[in-house]
Amino acid sequence: TDAYSLLILPGDGIGPEVMAEVVKVIDWFGANRGMTFEVGHDLVGGAAYDRHGVPLSDETMARAQSVDAVLLGAVGGPAYDDLDFSVKPERGLLRLRKEMDLFANLRPAQCFDALADFSSLKREIVAGLDILIVRELTSGVYFGEPRGIHADDNNPDNEGGRVGVNTQRYTSGEVRRVARAAFELARKRGNRVCSMEKANVMESGILWREEVQWVHDNEYPDVALSHMYADNGAMQLVRNPRQFDVIVTDNLFGDILSDAAAMLTGSLGMLPSASLGAPMANGRPKALYEPVHGSAPDIAGQGKANPIACILSFAMALRYSFDEGDAAAALERAVEKVLADGVRTADLMGPEDGTAVSTAQMGDLIVAAL
Amino acid sequence: TDAYSLLILPGDGIGPEVMAEVVKVIDWFGANRGMTFEVGHDLVGGAAYDRHGVPLSDETMARAQSVDAVLLGAVGGPAYDDLDFSVKPERGLLRLRKEMDLFANLRPAQCFDALADFSSLKREIVAGLDILIVRELTSGVYFGEPRGIHADDNNPDNEGGRVGVNTQRYTSGEVRRVARAAFELARKRGNRVCSMEKANVMESGILWREEVQWVHDNEYPDVALSHMYADNGAMQLVRNPRQFDVIVTDNLFGDILSDAAAMLTGSLGMLPSASLGAPMANGRPKALYEPVHGSAPDIAGQGKANPIACILSFAMALRYSFDEGDAAAALERAVEKVLADGVRTADLMGPEDGTAVSTAQMGDLIVAAL
Ligand SMILES: CC(C)[C@H](C(=O)O)[C@@H](O)C(=O)O
Ligand SMILES: CC(C)[C@H](C(=O)O)[C@@H](O)C(=O)O
Numbered sequence: 001t002d003a004y005s006l007l008i009l010p011g012d013g014i015g016p017e018v019m020a021e022v023v024k025v026i027d028w029f030g031a032n033r034g035m036t037f038e039v040g041h042d043l044v045g046g047a048a049y050d051r052h053g054v055p056l057s058d059e060t061m062a063r064a065q066s067v068d069a070v071l072l073g074a075v076g077g078p079a080y081d082d083l084d085f086s087v088k089p090e091r092g093l094l095r096l097r098k099e100m101d102l103f104a105n106l107r108p109a110q111c112f113d114a115l116a117d118f119s120s121l122k123r124e125i126v127a128g129l130d131i132l133i134v135r136e137l138t139s140g141v142y143f144g145e146p147r148g149i150h151a152d153d154n155n156p157d158n159e160g161g162r163v164g165v166n167t168q169r170y171t172s173g174e175v176r177r178v179a180r181a182a183f184e185l186a187r188k189r190g191n192r193v194c195s196m197e198k199a200n201v202m203e204s205g206i207l208w209r210e211e212v213q214w215v216h217d218n219e220y221p222d223v224a225l226s227h228m229y230a231d232n233g234a235m236q237l238v239r240n241p242r243q244f245d246v247i248v249t250d251n252l253f254g255d256i257l258s259d260a261a262a263m264l265t266g267s268l269g270m271l272p273s274a275s276l277g278a279p280m281a282n283g284r285p286k287a288l289y290e291p292v293h294g295s296a297p298d299i300a301g302q303g304k305a306n307p308i309a310c311i312l313s314f315a316m317a318l319r320y321s322f323d324e325g326d327a328a329a330a331l332e333r334a335v336e337k338v339l340a341d342g343v344r345t346a347d348l349m350g351p352e353d354g355t356a357v358s359t360a361q362m363g364d365l366i367v368a369a370l
Numbered sequence: 371t372d373a374y375s376l377l378i379l380p381g382d383g384i385g386p387e388v389m390a391e392v393v394k395v396i397d398w399f400g401a402n403r404g405m406t407f408e409v410g411h412d413l414v415g416g417a418a419y420d421r422h423g424v425p426l427s428d429e430t431m432a433r434a435q436s437v438d439a440v441l442l443g444a445v446g447g448p449a450y451d452d453l454d455f456s457v458k459p460e461r462g463l464l465r466l467r468k469e470m471d472l473f474a475n476l477r478p479a480q481c482f483d484a485l486a487d488f489s490s491l492k493r494e495i496v497a498g499l500d501i502l503i504v505r506e507l508t509s510g511v512y513f514g515e516p517r518g519i520h521a522d523d524n525n526p527d528n529e530g531g532r533v534g535v536n537t538q539r540y541t542s543g544e545v546r547r548v549a550r551a552a553f554e555l556a557r558k559r560g561n562r563v564c565s566m567e568k569a570n571v572m573e574s575g576i577l578w579r580e581e582v583q584w585v586h587d588n589e590y591p592d593v594a595l596s597h598m599y600a601d602n603g604a605m606q607l608v609r610n611p612r613q614f615d616v617i618v619t620d621n622l623f624g625d626i627l628s629d630a631a632a633m634l635t636g637s638l639g640m641l642p643s644a645s646l647g648a649p650m651a652n653g654r655p656k657a658l659y660e661p662v663h664g665s666a667p668d669i670a671g672q673g674k675a676n677p678i679a680c681i682l683s684f685a686m687a688l689r690y691s692f693d694e695g696d697a698a699a700a701l702e703r704a705v706e707k708v709l710a711d712g713v714r715t716a717d718l719m720g721p722e723d724g725t726a727v728s729t730a731q732m733g734d735l736i737v738a739a740l
Contacts, residue, residue, distance in 0.1 A: 076570075090570045120495040120609055141511075141538060142571050149573050152541060160542025160584070164577030167537055168511060171522060172530025198625070200446075200460045201512050203519050207534030214530070231629040238608065238633040239490055252568070256626055260604040268605075 002282075003036040004322050005067040009044040009060070012080075012089060013295025014305035014359075015073020021307035021363025022071060022314050025331065028367050029318075033327055040067070044096075045075025045089035045295075055092030064096055068280075069321040070288040071314060072096070074295035097137050100286045102275035103174065104181035105137040105254065106316070107292060109241070109261040112270060114339045115348060119266030121238075126264055131244045132189065133261055134182040135254025136174065137275055140204075142251045144169035168204050170250065175211035181276070182248035183220035190245030192224040196233040196253055208250060230257065237261055258292070268293050269306030269347040272313035274320050287321045289313040299346075303358040306345040308335055311366060334369035338362070372652075373406040374692050375437040379414040379430070382450075382459060383665025384675035384729075385443020391677035391733025392441060392684050395701065398737050399688075403697055410437070414466070415445025415459035415665075425462030434466055438650075439691040440658040441684060442466070444665035467507050470656045472645035473544065474551035475507040475624065476686070477662060479611070479631035482640060484709045485718060489636030491608075496634055501614045502559065503631055504552040505624025506544065507645055510574075512621045514539035538574050540620065545581035551646070552618035553590035560615030562594040566603040566623055578620060600627065607631055628662070638663050639676030639717040642683035644690050657691045659683040669716075673728040676715040678705055681736060704739035708732070 006026070010016040029035050042048075042060045049055050055075070064070045075089040085091075096102070111119065111129035119126045144167030152163040179195070186193045195212040197205035209227050216225040228236065230253045236243060237257060241264050249257060262271050271293070277286030291309030299305060312335060319328035339348075343365055346356040357365070376396070380386040399405050412418075412430045419425050425445070434440045445459040455461075466472070481489065481499035489496045514537030522533040549565070556563045565582040567575035579597050586595040598606065600623045606613060607627060611634050619627060632641050641663070647656030661679030669675060682705060689698035709718075713735050716726040727735070 085573070085576060088570060094571065120491050122490060122492055125490040144535075147573055149577050155541070158541040158543040159546055160581060162542040162577060162581075163539060164572075164574035165514075165537065165539050166572045166574045167535065169533060169535050171525070171528040171534075172532040173528040176529055198622070200458060201464065202534075202536045203455065203517050204534035204536045206455060207519050207532060211530060211532075231625045234604070234626045234630040235633040235638075238630055252622075253626070255568070255601045256604045256623070259601040260608055260630060263605040263608040 003038045004069070005038040006040070007063050007067040007070045008039060008041045009070060009072045010041070010047075011044045011073040011075045011295065012046040012077050013074055013297045013300040015075070015295055017300070017303065017305050017359050018291065018307040018310040019071065019073045021359060022310050024363050024367050025311055025314055028370055029327060032370070035324070035327075044072065044092045046077055046080045048092060049080065049083070049087060049089060054087060055089050056095045061095065061099060064100060068282070068284050068287065069317045070096065071317065072288055072290040073310065074291065074293065076295050077297040094142065096288060097275060098143060100288065101138055101277045102286060102288055103136060103138045104178050104276045105135040106185070106274040106276065107133040107135060107258040107262070107271070109133065109258070109265055109271065111265040112267060112336070112339060115265075115267045115270065117266070118348065119264060121264055126241065126266070129241055129265060131241060131261060132185060132246045133254060133258040134178065134185065134246060134248045135258055136178040136250050139170055139174045140251035141166050141168040168202065168252070170204050170207055172207065172211045175208050176215050179212045179215040179248060180219070182246050183215065183223050186223050186246040191222070192245035194226045194228055194233075194244055194247050196228050196230045196247060196249040196257065198230050199227070200229060212248065233257055234260060237264065262292050267348065269345065270308050270312065272309050272316050274313070274316040276320060284321050287317065289317045303360065304346045304356070305359045306347050307359050307363050311335065311363070330370060334366050337369045338365045373408045374439070375408040376410070377433050377437045377440045378409060378411045379440060379442045380411070380417070381414045381443040381445045381665065382416040382447050383444055383667045383670040385445070385665055387670070387673065387675050387729050388661065388677040388680040389441065389443045391729060392680050394733050394737050395681055395684055398740055399697060402740070405694070405697075414442065414462045416447055416450045418462060419450065419453070419457060419459060424457060425459050426465045431465065431469060434470060438652070438654050438657065439687045440466065441687065442658055442660040443680065444661065444663065446665050447667040464512065466658060467645060468513060470658065471508055471647045472656060472658055473506060473508045474548050474646045475505040476555070476644040476646065477503040477505060477628040477632070477641070479503065479628070479635055479641065481635045482637060482706070482709060485635070485637045485640065487636070488718065489634060491634055496611065496636070499611055499635060501611060501631060502555060502616045503624060503628040504548065504555060504616060504618045505628055506548040506620050507624075509540055509544045510621035511536050511538040538572065538622070540574050540577055542577065542581045545578050546585050549582045549585040549618060550589065552616050553585065553593050556593050556616040561592070562615035564596045564598055564603075564614055564617050566598050566600045566617060566619040566627065568600050569597070570599060582618065603627055604630060607634065632662050637718065639715065640678050640682065642679050642686050644683070644686040646690060654691050657687065659687045673730060674716045674726070675729045676717050677729050677733050681705065681733070700740060704736050707739045708735045
């Protein structure tokens with residue numbers, strides 16, 4: 001088989017630490033499963049800003065476009081808080097998403113049984129939770145024009161004399177393609193999609209609802225589709241999250257709702273994500289994989305970070321980029337086994353729970369369990 | 371003392387039922403506390419549409435402008451789902467908010483001890499929860515122009531050929547006035563404000579953050595101010611909601627986050643809201659009070675609805691419109707006493723919890739406890 005090309009962008013904070021454990025996993029699959037990986041490393045976020053004055057250089061962008069899958073750690077940290085908006089570490093991430101056209105962001109929210117007690121929700125509400133949020137990632141208010149902060153000096157009613165503008169904009173085509181991604185995924189799971197917007201107050205939400213319904217009626221009539229206002233969606237996620245299978249929603253609602261859903265599981269350090277675009281010439285989709293957690297600057301460099309979210313993101317790469325579903329499942333089982341054995345990084349422990357393993361120990365034990 | 375003028379807009383679904391109980395409470399305060407109420411009734415939402423073809427007539431709008439406080443039940447229901455956007459029941463509510471310029475929406479999320487077990491969160495996470503979300507209510511993406519759905523026929527890349535647009539727009543003055551409302555309220559509570567936006571991806575969020583900070587530094591340096599991205603805010607509300615005192619956020623984030631916060635308490639049928647604008651000639655603010663819950667068409671007309679959210683909204687009217695803080699507290703104590711006595715409407719009961727009282731019985735018992 002041909003080689004699997006990867007670009008590793010560890011980024012900031014705990015990014016490099018957790019990514020080091022992913023490299024061990026990649027090496028294991030290369031050595032033991034006959035896969036050939038071509039692995040490059042580069043800078044993103046604050047680390048790229050420190051070196052190049054921009055959070056993502058044109059060279060790195062070009063490399064990301066040329067590989068099968070980008071693996072990203074995390075970006076940002078307090079050292080960069082006062083930077084200008086246009087060079088904030090986040091801009092590197094947003095440029096990758098936009099230029100690779102990674103329109104479908106897959107965020108599973110799974111509650112691992114061994115960890116259910118870490119949720120602030122009652123065990124009986126979250127045990128066995130397994131939902132998948134599909135967030136549109138390349139459009140909406142994150143990217144719409146016009147945008148900016150302008151002077152509004154001639155308006156005597158505007159104390160402060162400024163105005164800030166962003167534009168929420170969706171084309172029918174943008175909604176349809178992410179809806180298709182959600183329906184395809186649902187067919188391999190519980191066969192149910194719930195679409196969330198605010199069609200009661202926003203015309204872009206009406207368009208969203210109508211286009212999702214159109215894709216359903218014309219192409220996926222076999223999948224059960226429901227619609228929900230996003231505010232009610234937030235409520236229902238807290239009240240009874242297991243009512244959902246696949247949720248599809250826009251960029252901004254997806255940001256908020258997927259973070260709420262992630263927190264339901266109580267294990268933010270466990271949650272992976274995949275961001276997928278159109279197929280490339282070799283048939284593989286444009287793809288970026290990253291943990292849901294951020295750069296956690298408060299614990300960076302201390303060996304305390306949990307590498308599982310990043311390792312499970314690589315499992316998603318095996319599944320969605322390389323069609324190595326069996327290998328992905330084996331990796332997920334290895335993670336489960338280590339957890340079932342009681343191995344815990346500090347984030348997965350209560351105050352009286354014994355001794356935490358380090359980031360590197362967790363990585364080693366997962367590789368050993370493979 | 372001069373009369374307190376009220377306009378009651380029961381609206382749709384359970385709105386009329388719960389409002390009937392508020393009328394009993396109003397009558398009690400009139401008869402026993404020497405207050406004089408001038409009470410009018412009118413239609414809003416689907417009920418107004420059925421009569422007038424619009425969800426809020428110009429006459430009703432004018433009456434709302436002329437009273438001290440509007441009491442609203444709820445709007446909407448499945449009978450109106452297929453109406454045109456411009457005449458949906460929600461438009462009546464939005465017109466009231468906009469034309470009365472009710473820029474500060476106060477949404478307390480309190481966990482009543484007697485009801486803590488109804489939360490999907492663990493008791494130790496939510497017991498004693500008492501936060502106040504101040505949502506900007508008259509601007510942002512709900513009202514920004516341009517907006518609409520347009521043809522995009524000449525764009526070969528846009529399958530479907532349409533585009534939906536909304537505009538998120540805030541002036542500095544709009545941010546400052548709602549920030550002042552939040553700081554004022556914080557001074558009477560825990561003296562802490564957390565402001566939430568997405569300044570990492572939206573310029574309107576940068577403006578929001580800077581203007582809130584400006585009001586703090588120049589006018590409320592004694593109040594502790596923090597800033598948080600709204601996605602993290604959603605997480606933190608689920609993880610540890612008691613870390614907050616007052617949260618101030620924009621119209622759309624406020625919609626989502628306040629619904630999530632409401633659900634934390636487990637008692638959606640208990641939560642009131644106040645929407646306040648500028649002072650009128652008599653010194654009272656423009657004001658509208660309404661329960662957080664919706665019109666609940668599934669249980670309408672059955673006497674099952676919980677009137678407490680609507681009654682507690684009237685308590686907020688006593689406090690914020692009429693400066694009758696003692697009366698408001700007495701009403702809140704009456705509600706607590708009835709709950710402590712074990713009286714429950716159906717929404718406040720588990721399956722094996724005995725017999726629920728009706729909407730009217732709950733109202734009568736609260737009046738009796740006054
Ligand atoms: C870092 C930030 C720009 C980003 C977003 O808002 O999309 C993050 O919150 C996420 O969800 O990946
Ligand atoms: C009914 C709807 C228009 C409204 C809103 O989105 O503001 C509701 O959700 C609310 O929060 O009061």
